Amino acid sequence: MTSNPGDSRSDKYFGQALKRKEDPRFITGAGNYTDDIVLPGMLHAAMVRSPYPHAKITGINKDSVTGMPGVVAVMTGQDIKDAGIGSIPVGWLLPELKTPAHPAIALDEANHVGDIVAVVVAENRALAEDAAALLEVDYEPLPSVAFAGAAVAEGAPVVHDDVPGNVAFNWEIGDPVAVQEGFNRAHKTVKLRLTNQRLIPNAIEPRASLAQFTPASGEYLLYTTSQNPHIHRLILAAFVMNIPEHKLRVISPDVGGGFGSKIFQYQEEVIVLLAARTLGRPVKWTARRSEAFVSDMQGRDHETETEMAVDENGKMLAFRVNTLANLGAYQTLFAPAVPTYLYGTLCNGVYKLPAVHVKVQGVMTNTVPVDAYRGAGRPEATYAVERTVDAMAHALGEDPAEFRRKNFIQPDEFPYQTPVALVYDSGNYEPALDMALNMMKYPELRAEQARMKGGNKILGVGVISYLEACGLAPSALVGQLGAQAGQWESSLVRVYPTGKVELFTGSHSHGQGHETAFPQIAADELQIPIEDIDLVHGDTGRMPYGWGTYGSRSAAVGGSALKVALQKITAKAKKIAAHLLEASEEDVEHADGVFRIKGAPDQAKTFFDVALMAHLAHSLPDGMEPGLEATAFYDPKNFVYPFGTHVAVVEIDTDTGKVELRNYGCVDDCGPLINPLIAEGQVHGGIAQGAGQALWEEGAYDEEGNLLSGSYMEYTMPRADDLPMYQIDHTVTPSPHNPLGVKGIGEAGTIASSSAVANAVLDALWQECGIEHLDMPYTAEKVWKAIREARGEMGQAADD
Secondary structure, three states: OOOOOOOOOOOOOOOOOOOOOOHHHHHOOOOOEHHHOOOOOOEEEEEEEOOOOOEEEEEEEOHHHHOOOOEEEEEEHHHHHHOOOOOOOOOEOOOOOOOOOOOOOOOOEEOOOOOEEEEEEEOOHHHHHHHHHHOEEEEEEOOOOOOHHHHOOOOOOOOOOOOHHHEEEEEEEEOHHHHHHHHHOOOEEEEEEEEEEEEOOOOOOOOEEEEEEEOOOOEEEEEEOOOOHHHHHHHHHHHHOOOOHHHEEEEOOEOOOOOOOOOOOOHHHHHHHHHHHHHOOOEEEEOOHHHHHHHOOEEEEEEEEEEEEEOOOOOEEEEEEEEEEEEEOOOOOOOOOOOOOOOHHHOOOOEOOOEEEEEEEEEEOOOOOEOOOOOOOHHHHHHHHHHHHHHHHHHHOOOHHHHHHHHEOOHHHOOEEOOOOOEEOOOOHHHHHHHHHHHOOHHHHHHHHHHHOOOOEEEEEEEEEEEOOEOOOOHHHHHHHOEOOOOOEEEEEEEOOOOOEEEEEOOOOOOOOHHHHHHHHHHHHHOOOHHHEEEEOOEOOOOOOOOOOOOOOHHHHHHHHHHHHHHHHHHHHHHHHHHHHOOOHHHEEEEOOEEEEOOEEEEEEEHHHHHHHHHHOOOOOOOOOOOOEEEEEEOOOOOEOOEEEEEEEEEEEOOOOOEEEEEEEEEEEOOOOOOHHHHHHHHHHHHHHHHHHHHOOOOOEOOOOOEOOOOOOOOOOOOHHHOOOEEEEEOOOOOOOOOOOOOOOOOHHHHHHHHHHHHHHHHHHHHHHOOOOOOOOOOHHHHHHHHHHHOOOHHHHHHO
């Protein structure tokens, strides 16, 4: 393991497993969420949603509810059009991208179950929902399609007339000629067809929005469950509402989880803003869980074919990937980027692959839109790579861990240019593999697996070595690739005359622990107690501009912006201290919250002394402005590239097909850990989400686009007793591209664990009965049928 070179911090707080400062208010019910906020005269909105996957809206009878007591207004798509409200835009543009209009309320046509066709506003929530259920809407059902493969077939129903053949984009990266040359020289090849099934996010807090309009000043206030309030403000003001940006203040208070689903600009936020302006009263909307299933952006949903070639020594020669990515009914904020630049560029994995070629078709269907969900493209890439690597190891008769080891990129090869655009900044993959295998007692697991073979309980061991790109960057690069936003981050550090400090960040915390981790960075730089530092975030009216939290960018980008601002503070403070001590700056040292003259410790000024004098300005160096405040805007030089090895152990009952996740271990490398306790919590939650995909979760639709898993009765989420105790460790390979050396950890568990559990299940089925592949989720019924079919027992089972 290595340490971060050139970092002068004392590590009094950085690296310490401190309990989160924010937890007491959460666990005592003192959090302040959007739905907790009540404004005088507040009204409530209820959405009327299409029950059809695709239908013309032939009539809406407002009179059917406007006479009901307590109903204040009914809004339709015509009201949106008459108000001049714009279509919700796409935030990442690809060449020749087809972007059908996405109105806040459907005007002529509903394009998925859950599409908003009208809104009822009433004096309270119950009245609004009752009236919404009674509103008379006439529909003419249209042909519809739910699956990407079916949507691109000849004669498929057309989702949007301006998206011919339902193909929104064609995208590719890599050299197809070099890949074919690799296959021409191959000693062995494997091919897999993979489905990375659709997932439905389920943050503990449903989405909510509350809008207020002040006619006298023309100002809008929006409370909303957002991971990036500045992006919401920009989109709403400039592209949708057509109002001055400074007239809209967006506040994202405590947010109960996001996992990507609260990044995007949603229809409901537009609706409550317009309703508040039209009606002259605040308007609130909070989703029911049933609404979340048909309105929150969903994740994954790839149909993929992979091929890999190796030489006679088992060294990888080429990798080919062809993917149909289901985008759902509309293009949303990051939707075009997720299955392209966040997916195809990661299909090199951690391996020394001479040639890679990835082709992706983005396909429109009559389903809820698909966008970023925890990992956003990286779990899909890891699954494509790591399932294929395991299949090749099986085909060669090699141990899956050792096959990976001999194909790793080596430490002395960094920075490493991949065939699919990315340049990996740093890495050392073998120690993470060795630690994970030793931690899990890998040879003993293989011996136990051999002993159990042929019994009614069989063992599977899944090994994966993953890599992710996060800390999205740099702005100039992502702009060239199609991003309609910057990827820098800002921080403001304000020191008060008493020496107390507020940190303002454009990053946003919705469970990541920023209120603890960011003050840990500041406390060490300023050399003051962490109790003297508070973090402010989530309010566009109080902080500098920022691009929010997603893509594991908070520490690497937001934390780096904070570090730069803090360095400005300490530099100015040192100048003031030297002036007060009548010494040169070079003779002054800063430690334990005190500025001292070297060799004369009794000649000193405290941080409080300096902060007070900065504001009194009685004695400052010539030309220095009063105050002690600094702002920094940090634009990273490159992505950061966390990596690691995860090992899953499953036990399968061959009589029932039930899969039990028996053990799970992982070694992640995200650079230096700011707070190991918080990092461990992030890994725990990430593993649960990835294991949930592998074993239980599936956003299931019928062929027309009717959602079959629209509640917890049909959509199975992992519970605590479904999961084992995890074994977790870390290696530390700092990033050379940011002042903290840190990388992301928030998505690593999810990126790795679905593939690790999948490989464990398929390892057991391969060893037992030669099953090469089976798509997630590994339900008991699916596994039982696969075993019966492989053994030729399906006919007998039917007779029994």
